[in-house]
Amino acid sequence: MHVAISRLYQRAALLILILVSLAPSTPSLYAQGQAGQITLPDGFTQEVVTNKLDGPTAFAVAPDGRIFFTQKSGVVRVFQDNRLVPENFIDISQQVNHAYNRGLVGIAVHPDFPQTPFVYLSYVYQPKEAYSHKEIGARLSRVIRVSADPANLNKALPSSEVVLLGTGGEFAQIGNPDKPDRAPYTCQDEAGKALRDCIPVEGTAHQANMLRFGRDGALYVGVGDGGEYDAAGLRAQDLDSLSGKILRINPATGAGYANNPFATSDLGSNRSKIYMLGLRNPFRFAFHPTTTDLLIGDVGKSSWEEVNRGRAGANFGWPCFENSDPSMTAPPCDKIQAAPKQLVFPNHAYLHSAGRVAIIGGDYYTATSFSAQYQGGYFFGDYNTGEIWVMTVAGNTVQVDPFASQFAGLVQISPGPDGTLYVLTARGGTLYRIRWAG
Secondary structure, three states, rough: OHHHHHHHHHHHHHHHOOOOOOOOOOOOOOOOOOOOEEHHHHHHEEEEEEEOOOOOOOEEEEEOOEEEEEEEEEEEEEEEOOOOOOOOOOOOOHOOOOOOOEEEEEEEEOOOOOOOOOEEEEEEEHHHHOOOOOOOOEEEEEEEEEEEOOEEEEEOOOOEEEEEOOOOOOOHHHOOOOOOOOOOOOOOOHHHHOOOOOOOOOOOOEEEEEEEEEEOOOEEEEEEOOOOHHHHHHHHHHOOOOOOOOEEEEOOOOOOOOOOOOOOOOOOOOHEEEHHHHOOOEEEEOOOOOOOOOOEEOOOOEEEEEEEEEEOOOOOOOOOOOEEOOOOOHHHHHHHOOOOOHHHHOOOEEEEOOOOEEEEEEEEEOOOOOOOOHOOOOOOOEEOOOOOOEEEOOOOOOEEEEEEHHHHHHEEEEEEEOOOOOHHHHHHOEEEEEEEEE
Protein backbone atom coordinates (compact mmCIF):
# COMPACT_ATOMS: atom_id res chain seq x y z
CA MET A 1 0.00 0.00 0.00
CA HIS A 2 2.80 2.40 0.85
CA VAL A 3 4.44 1.84 -2.54
CA ALA A 4 1.15 2.39 -4.40
CA ILE A 5 0.47 5.63 -2.57
CA SER A 6 4.03 6.78 -3.19
CA ARG A 7 3.64 6.23 -6.93
CA LEU A 8 0.56 8.44 -6.98
CA TYR A 9 2.37 11.22 -5.17
CA GLN A 10 5.37 10.88 -7.46
CA ARG A 11 3.21 11.51 -10.52
CA ALA A 12 1.47 14.41 -8.82
CA ALA A 13 4.87 15.97 -8.18
CA LEU A 14 5.05 17.42 -11.66
CA LEU A 15 2.15 19.72 -10.79
CA ILE A 16 3.17 20.60 -7.25
CA LEU A 17 6.41 22.20 -6.18
CA ILE A 18 8.98 20.50 -4.10
CA LEU A 19 9.28 23.53 -2.01
CA VAL A 20 6.14 25.58 -1.58
CA SER A 21 3.33 25.35 0.91
CA LEU A 22 1.39 28.46 0.09
CA ALA A 23 -1.97 30.09 0.64
CA PRO A 24 -5.21 28.15 0.00
CA SER A 25 -5.53 29.69 -3.47
CA THR A 26 -2.26 28.13 -4.64
CA PRO A 27 -3.61 25.03 -6.43
CA SER A 28 -5.46 27.20 -8.96
CA LEU A 29 -2.25 29.14 -9.60
CA TYR A 30 -0.37 26.00 -10.53
CA ALA A 31 -2.78 25.43 -13.39
CA GLN A 32 -1.63 28.72 -14.93
CA GLY A 33 1.99 27.60 -15.26
CA GLN A 34 1.56 25.34 -18.27
CA ALA A 35 4.48 24.65 -20.56
CA GLY A 36 4.64 26.93 -23.58
CA GLN A 37 7.13 28.24 -26.08
CA ILE A 38 10.39 29.10 -24.28
CA THR A 39 11.50 32.67 -24.88
CA LEU A 40 15.08 33.97 -24.60
CA PRO A 41 16.82 37.24 -25.50
CA ASP A 42 18.14 37.63 -29.01
CA GLY A 43 21.39 35.74 -29.46
CA PHE A 44 20.57 32.97 -26.97
CA THR A 45 19.50 29.42 -27.71
CA GLN A 46 18.42 26.53 -25.51
CA GLU A 47 18.93 22.82 -25.98
CA VAL A 48 17.82 19.74 -24.08
CA VAL A 49 20.55 17.92 -22.16
CA THR A 50 18.15 15.19 -21.02
CA ASN A 51 14.37 14.92 -20.72
CA LYS A 52 14.18 11.44 -19.23
CA LEU A 53 14.06 12.33 -15.54
CA ASP A 54 11.11 11.41 -13.33
CA GLY A 55 10.20 14.29 -11.01
CA PRO A 56 13.68 15.85 -10.79
CA THR A 57 14.24 18.23 -7.89
CA ALA A 58 17.93 19.22 -7.99
CA PHE A 59 21.27 18.48 -9.61
CA ALA A 60 24.96 18.80 -8.86
CA VAL A 61 27.82 18.81 -11.36
CA ALA A 62 30.82 16.82 -10.14
CA PRO A 63 34.38 18.01 -10.81
CA ASP A 64 34.82 15.21 -13.35
CA GLY A 65 31.81 16.43 -15.36
CA ARG A 66 29.16 13.87 -14.48
CA ILE A 67 25.84 15.27 -13.28
CA PHE A 68 23.96 13.82 -10.30
CA PHE A 69 20.17 14.32 -10.19
CA THR A 70 17.78 13.84 -7.29
CA GLN A 71 14.27 12.63 -8.05
CA LYS A 72 11.46 13.43 -5.66
CA SER A 73 10.64 9.80 -4.94
CA GLY A 74 14.08 9.08 -3.45
CA VAL A 75 16.16 8.04 -6.46
CA VAL A 76 19.47 9.55 -7.61
CA ARG A 77 20.43 9.30 -11.30
CA VAL A 78 23.70 10.08 -13.08
CA PHE A 79 24.27 11.72 -16.47
CA GLN A 80 27.64 10.97 -18.05
CA ASP A 81 29.05 10.98 -21.58
CA ASN A 82 25.89 12.59 -22.99
CA ARG A 83 23.56 9.93 -21.67
CA LEU A 84 21.52 9.15 -18.59
CA VAL A 85 23.09 6.11 -16.95
CA PRO A 86 20.40 3.37 -16.88
CA GLU A 87 21.22 2.16 -13.39
CA ASN A 88 20.29 4.26 -10.36
CA PHE A 89 23.14 5.71 -8.32
CA ILE A 90 21.05 5.01 -5.22
CA ASP A 91 17.41 4.39 -4.31
CA ILE A 92 16.41 5.43 -0.79
CA SER A 93 12.69 5.68 -1.57
CA GLN A 94 11.82 3.34 1.29
CA GLN A 95 12.91 6.01 3.77
CA VAL A 96 11.66 9.07 1.87
CA ASN A 97 8.25 10.67 2.41
CA HIS A 98 7.31 12.49 -0.78
CA ALA A 99 3.74 13.56 -0.12
CA TYR A 100 2.91 16.77 -1.98
CA ASN A 101 5.96 19.07 -1.79
CA ARG A 102 8.12 16.72 0.26
CA GLY A 103 10.74 14.31 -1.00
CA LEU A 104 14.42 14.00 -1.86
CA VAL A 105 15.23 17.57 -2.87
CA GLY A 106 18.88 18.44 -2.19
CA ILE A 107 22.23 17.14 -3.41
CA ALA A 108 25.90 18.13 -3.27
CA VAL A 109 29.05 16.39 -4.46
CA HIS A 110 32.31 16.67 -2.53
CA PRO A 111 34.61 19.26 -4.19
CA ASP A 112 37.39 16.65 -4.32
CA PHE A 113 35.25 14.02 -6.06
CA PRO A 114 36.12 11.32 -7.03
CA GLN A 115 39.26 11.25 -4.84
CA THR A 116 36.84 11.89 -1.99
CA PRO A 117 33.86 9.94 -3.37
CA PHE A 118 31.09 11.45 -1.23
CA VAL A 119 27.60 12.54 -2.31
CA TYR A 120 25.31 14.39 0.13
CA LEU A 121 21.50 14.20 0.12
CA SER A 122 18.67 16.00 1.94
CA TYR A 123 15.16 14.63 2.18
CA VAL A 124 12.04 14.15 4.29
CA TYR A 125 12.72 11.11 6.42
CA GLN A 126 10.05 8.47 6.93
CA PRO A 127 10.81 6.02 9.76
CA LYS A 128 9.45 2.50 9.24
CA GLU A 129 6.97 3.01 12.07
CA ALA A 130 5.37 5.83 10.09
CA TYR A 131 4.37 3.61 7.14
CA SER A 132 1.04 2.77 8.78
CA HIS A 133 0.21 6.45 9.26
CA LYS A 134 -1.14 8.97 6.78
CA GLU A 135 1.43 10.21 4.28
CA ILE A 136 0.64 13.87 4.96
CA GLY A 137 1.22 13.63 8.70
CA ALA A 138 4.26 15.19 10.38
CA ARG A 139 7.67 13.77 9.51
CA LEU A 140 11.37 14.73 9.85
CA SER A 141 14.26 15.97 7.71
CA ARG A 142 17.65 14.38 7.27
CA VAL A 143 20.95 15.07 5.54
CA ILE A 144 23.04 12.01 4.76
CA ARG A 145 26.36 11.24 3.10
CA VAL A 146 26.84 8.25 0.81
CA SER A 147 29.99 6.93 -0.85
CA ALA A 148 30.36 6.21 -4.55
CA ASP A 149 31.83 2.83 -5.38
CA PRO A 150 35.47 3.40 -6.48
CA ALA A 151 35.03 0.58 -8.99
CA ASN A 152 31.90 2.21 -10.44
CA LEU A 153 31.44 5.88 -9.56
CA ASN A 154 27.91 5.80 -10.97
CA LYS A 155 26.81 3.50 -8.17
CA ALA A 156 26.73 4.11 -4.41
CA LEU A 157 28.38 1.62 -2.12
CA PRO A 158 25.74 -0.42 -0.28
CA SER A 159 25.30 0.48 3.39
CA SER A 160 27.56 3.53 3.06
CA GLU A 161 24.96 5.99 4.39
CA VAL A 162 26.01 8.26 7.25
CA VAL A 163 23.46 10.61 8.86
CA LEU A 164 24.99 14.09 9.27
CA LEU A 165 21.88 16.05 10.27
CA GLY A 166 18.74 14.71 11.89
CA THR A 167 20.28 12.03 14.10
CA GLY A 168 17.98 13.17 16.92
CA GLY A 169 14.84 12.58 14.87
CA GLU A 170 13.11 9.20 14.89
CA PHE A 171 9.47 8.14 15.04
CA ALA A 172 9.26 8.89 18.77
CA GLN A 173 10.03 12.55 18.07
CA ILE A 174 7.20 12.94 15.51
CA GLY A 175 4.33 14.79 17.14
CA ASN A 176 1.32 14.02 14.95
CA PRO A 177 2.14 11.39 12.29
CA ASP A 178 -1.36 11.52 10.78
CA LYS A 179 -2.15 15.23 10.45
CA PRO A 180 0.04 18.07 9.16
CA ASP A 181 0.44 21.26 11.20
CA ARG A 182 -1.39 19.89 14.21
CA ALA A 183 -0.41 19.45 17.85
CA PRO A 184 1.37 17.69 19.39
CA TYR A 185 4.35 19.15 17.55
CA THR A 186 7.53 17.51 16.34
CA CYS A 187 11.10 17.76 17.64
CA GLN A 188 10.27 19.40 20.95
CA ASP A 189 10.24 18.28 24.56
CA GLU A 190 7.37 18.55 27.04
CA ALA A 191 8.30 22.16 27.76
CA GLY A 192 8.17 23.03 24.07
CA LYS A 193 11.94 23.38 23.70
CA ALA A 194 13.59 22.25 20.46
CA LEU A 195 15.34 18.89 20.59
CA ARG A 196 18.97 18.40 19.66
CA ASP A 197 19.66 17.63 16.00
CA CYS A 198 16.00 17.08 15.17
CA ILE A 199 14.47 18.78 12.10
CA PRO A 200 10.67 18.84 11.99
CA VAL A 201 8.57 18.72 8.84
CA GLU A 202 5.15 19.46 10.25
CA GLY A 203 3.61 20.67 7.01
CA THR A 204 3.96 19.31 3.48
CA ALA A 205 6.95 21.52 2.67
CA HIS A 206 9.64 23.69 4.32
CA GLN A 207 12.07 20.85 4.91
CA ALA A 208 15.86 20.63 4.63
CA ASN A 209 16.46 21.70 1.05
CA MET A 210 19.58 22.88 -0.73
CA LEU A 211 23.07 21.54 0.01
CA ARG A 212 26.13 23.38 -1.21
CA PHE A 213 29.83 23.49 -0.42
CA GLY A 214 31.40 26.84 0.35
CA ARG A 215 34.86 27.98 -0.67
CA ASP A 216 35.84 27.32 2.96
CA GLY A 217 35.13 23.59 2.60
CA ALA A 218 32.06 23.70 4.86
CA LEU A 219 28.71 22.24 3.85
CA TYR A 220 25.88 24.79 3.86
CA VAL A 221 22.29 23.59 4.32
CA GLY A 222 19.05 25.47 3.72
CA VAL A 223 16.28 24.45 6.14
CA GLY A 224 12.67 25.65 6.03
CA ASP A 225 10.63 26.50 9.11
CA GLY A 226 8.84 23.15 8.98
CA GLY A 227 5.17 24.10 8.84
CA GLU A 228 2.27 26.42 8.10
CA TYR A 229 1.15 27.42 11.60
CA ASP A 230 2.38 30.36 13.66
CA ALA A 231 4.57 28.41 16.07
CA ALA A 232 6.39 26.84 13.14
CA GLY A 233 7.36 30.26 11.81
CA LEU A 234 8.69 31.28 15.20
CA ARG A 235 11.22 28.45 15.00
CA ALA A 236 13.04 30.62 12.46
CA GLN A 237 13.86 33.07 15.29
CA ASP A 238 14.74 30.38 17.85
CA LEU A 239 18.49 29.78 18.11
CA ASP A 240 17.81 26.43 19.76
CA SER A 241 16.00 25.19 16.64
CA LEU A 242 17.56 24.21 13.31
CA SER A 243 14.45 25.28 11.37
CA GLY A 244 14.17 28.44 9.26
CA LYS A 245 17.95 28.73 8.94
CA ILE A 246 21.03 28.39 6.80
CA LEU A 247 23.28 25.91 8.60
CA ARG A 248 27.05 25.56 8.22
CA ILE A 249 28.38 22.15 9.17
CA ASN A 250 31.46 19.99 8.95
CA PRO A 251 30.85 17.58 6.01
CA ALA A 252 32.80 14.84 7.79
CA THR A 253 30.98 14.91 11.14
CA GLY A 254 27.84 17.05 10.83
CA ALA A 255 29.01 19.24 13.72
CA GLY A 256 29.06 23.01 13.64
CA TYR A 257 32.17 25.19 13.55
CA ALA A 258 33.67 27.20 16.37
CA ASN A 259 33.62 30.32 14.17
CA ASN A 260 29.91 30.06 13.39
CA PRO A 261 28.16 33.19 14.72
CA PHE A 262 26.22 31.50 17.56
CA ALA A 263 28.60 28.63 18.36
CA THR A 264 29.01 27.30 21.87
CA SER A 265 31.71 25.06 23.30
CA ASP A 266 29.48 22.14 22.26
CA LEU A 267 29.88 22.01 18.47
CA GLY A 268 27.16 19.37 18.22
CA SER A 269 24.56 21.74 19.63
CA ASN A 270 21.91 23.28 17.41
CA ARG A 271 23.26 26.79 18.00
CA SER A 272 26.73 25.82 16.87
CA LYS A 273 25.39 24.82 13.43
CA ILE A 274 23.43 28.00 12.68
CA TYR A 275 24.87 30.46 10.18
CA MET A 276 21.83 32.65 9.34
CA LEU A 277 18.26 32.80 10.63
CA GLY A 278 14.81 34.26 10.05
CA LEU A 279 13.95 32.40 6.83
CA ARG A 280 10.72 30.73 5.78
CA ASN A 281 11.87 28.36 3.07
CA PRO A 282 15.36 29.01 1.67
CA PHE A 283 14.97 26.50 -1.14
CA ARG A 284 17.93 27.85 -3.16
CA PHE A 285 20.94 29.97 -2.24
CA ALA A 286 24.21 31.01 -3.88
CA PHE A 287 27.59 32.34 -2.80
CA HIS A 288 28.60 35.80 -3.92
CA PRO A 289 31.62 35.36 -6.23
CA THR A 290 33.94 37.79 -4.40
CA THR A 291 32.59 38.19 -0.84
CA THR A 292 31.38 35.94 1.96
CA ASP A 293 27.75 36.95 1.32
CA LEU A 294 25.00 34.50 0.46
CA LEU A 295 22.07 35.30 -1.84
CA ILE A 296 18.98 33.38 -0.82
CA GLY A 297 15.71 32.87 -2.64
CA ASP A 298 13.27 32.69 0.29
CA VAL A 299 9.81 31.42 -0.65
CA GLY A 300 7.14 33.72 0.75
CA LYS A 301 3.72 33.17 2.26
CA SER A 302 0.91 35.65 1.70
CA SER A 303 2.37 38.40 -0.45
CA TRP A 304 6.09 38.48 -1.19
CA GLU A 305 8.91 36.43 -2.72
CA GLU A 306 12.37 37.52 -1.60
CA VAL A 307 16.00 37.67 -2.71
CA ASN A 308 17.97 38.11 0.51
CA ARG A 309 21.64 38.96 0.74
CA GLY A 310 23.60 38.67 3.97
CA ARG A 311 26.57 37.21 5.78
CA ALA A 312 27.23 35.22 8.95
CA GLY A 313 24.71 35.99 11.69
CA ALA A 314 22.19 37.74 9.42
CA ASN A 315 18.56 37.71 10.58
CA PHE A 316 16.10 38.10 7.70
CA GLY A 317 13.08 38.67 9.93
CA TRP A 318 10.65 35.82 9.22
CA PRO A 319 7.97 35.37 10.58
CA CYS A 320 7.89 38.82 12.13
CA PHE A 321 8.37 40.41 8.71
CA GLU A 322 7.52 39.36 5.18
CA ASN A 323 9.65 41.58 2.96
CA SER A 324 9.70 44.76 5.09
CA ASP A 325 6.04 44.41 6.12
CA PRO A 326 5.29 43.37 9.73
CA SER A 327 3.51 40.05 9.37
CA MET A 328 2.93 38.48 12.77
CA THR A 329 1.87 39.52 16.25
CA ALA A 330 3.58 37.44 18.92
CA PRO A 331 5.80 38.17 21.93
CA PRO A 332 9.06 37.28 20.13
CA CYS A 333 8.08 39.54 17.23
CA ASP A 334 7.29 42.55 19.42
CA LYS A 335 10.96 42.96 20.25
CA ILE A 336 12.10 42.28 16.68
CA GLN A 337 9.62 44.68 15.10
CA ALA A 338 10.68 47.37 17.56
CA ALA A 339 14.28 47.18 16.29
CA PRO A 340 14.07 46.55 12.52
CA LYS A 341 17.57 47.96 11.93
CA GLN A 342 18.95 44.74 13.36
CA LEU A 343 17.41 42.82 10.46
CA VAL A 344 18.50 42.35 6.86
CA PHE A 345 15.67 43.15 4.45
CA PRO A 346 15.56 41.82 0.87
CA ASN A 347 17.72 43.11 -1.93
CA HIS A 348 14.74 42.48 -4.15
CA ALA A 349 11.19 41.26 -3.60
CA TYR A 350 8.21 40.73 -5.87
CA LEU A 351 4.51 40.43 -5.12
CA HIS A 352 2.34 37.43 -5.79
CA SER A 353 0.80 38.49 -9.07
CA ALA A 354 0.33 37.14 -12.59
CA GLY A 355 0.79 33.60 -11.26
CA ARG A 356 4.15 34.31 -9.57
CA VAL A 357 4.11 32.56 -6.23
CA ALA A 358 7.35 30.66 -5.63
CA ILE A 359 10.84 32.08 -6.08
CA ILE A 360 13.65 29.84 -7.24
CA GLY A 361 16.93 31.38 -6.16
CA GLY A 362 19.62 30.83 -8.76
CA ASP A 363 23.27 31.71 -9.07
CA TYR A 364 25.79 34.21 -10.38
CA TYR A 365 27.04 33.88 -13.92
CA THR A 366 30.81 34.32 -13.65
CA ALA A 367 31.93 32.89 -17.00
CA THR A 368 32.63 35.06 -20.05
CA SER A 369 30.63 33.27 -22.75
CA PHE A 370 27.45 35.34 -22.36
CA SER A 371 27.24 38.86 -23.71
CA ALA A 372 28.72 41.51 -21.41
CA GLN A 373 25.44 42.75 -19.91
CA TYR A 374 24.82 39.33 -18.32
CA GLN A 375 28.30 38.63 -17.01
CA GLY A 376 28.36 38.83 -13.22
CA GLY A 377 24.56 38.89 -13.06
CA TYR A 378 22.52 36.91 -10.55
CA PHE A 379 19.92 34.72 -12.28
CA PHE A 380 16.76 33.66 -10.45
CA GLY A 381 13.23 32.65 -11.38
CA ASP A 382 9.73 31.61 -10.36
CA TYR A 383 8.65 27.99 -10.26
CA ASN A 384 5.07 28.56 -11.26
CA THR A 385 5.44 30.90 -14.23
CA GLY A 386 8.81 29.60 -15.42
CA GLU A 387 10.16 33.13 -15.74
CA ILE A 388 13.86 33.87 -15.22
CA TRP A 389 15.27 37.28 -14.35
CA VAL A 390 18.80 38.64 -14.02
CA MET A 391 19.71 40.98 -11.17
CA THR A 392 22.68 43.36 -11.29
CA VAL A 393 23.88 45.63 -8.51
CA ALA A 394 25.78 48.90 -9.00
CA GLY A 395 26.47 50.67 -5.73
CA ASN A 396 23.11 50.96 -3.98
CA THR A 397 21.14 50.43 -7.19
CA VAL A 398 19.58 47.04 -7.80
CA GLN A 399 18.31 46.39 -11.30
CA VAL A 400 16.22 43.38 -12.28
CA ASP A 401 15.54 42.60 -15.94
CA PRO A 402 13.58 39.77 -17.58
CA PHE A 403 15.70 37.11 -19.23
CA ALA A 404 13.55 34.09 -20.15
CA SER A 405 10.08 32.59 -19.76
CA GLN A 406 8.11 29.36 -20.00
CA PHE A 407 10.50 27.05 -18.18
CA ALA A 408 7.48 25.43 -16.55
CA GLY A 409 8.15 23.82 -13.19
CA LEU A 410 11.51 25.54 -12.75
CA VAL A 411 13.47 24.12 -9.79
CA GLN A 412 17.14 25.02 -10.33
CA ILE A 413 19.29 27.52 -12.24
CA SER A 414 23.05 26.92 -12.14
CA PRO A 415 26.01 27.80 -14.37
CA GLY A 416 27.37 24.86 -16.32
CA PRO A 417 31.06 23.99 -16.45
CA ASP A 418 31.13 24.93 -20.16
CA GLY A 419 30.13 28.60 -19.81
CA THR A 420 26.42 27.87 -20.30
CA LEU A 421 23.48 28.19 -17.93
CA TYR A 422 21.70 25.00 -16.86
CA VAL A 423 17.98 25.08 -16.06
CA LEU A 424 16.16 22.12 -14.48
CA THR A 425 12.38 21.78 -14.71
CA ALA A 426 10.22 19.32 -12.75
CA ARG A 427 7.47 19.38 -15.34
CA GLY A 428 8.68 17.25 -18.20
CA GLY A 429 11.74 16.09 -16.26
CA THR A 430 14.11 18.16 -18.36
CA LEU A 431 17.54 19.71 -17.96
CA TYR A 432 18.14 22.55 -20.44
CA ARG A 433 21.37 24.22 -21.45
CA ILE A 434 21.23 27.91 -22.45
CA ARG A 435 23.98 29.12 -24.79
CA TRP A 436 25.02 32.48 -26.12
CA ALA A 437 25.17 32.14 -29.90
CA GLY A 438 25.70 35.79 -30.64
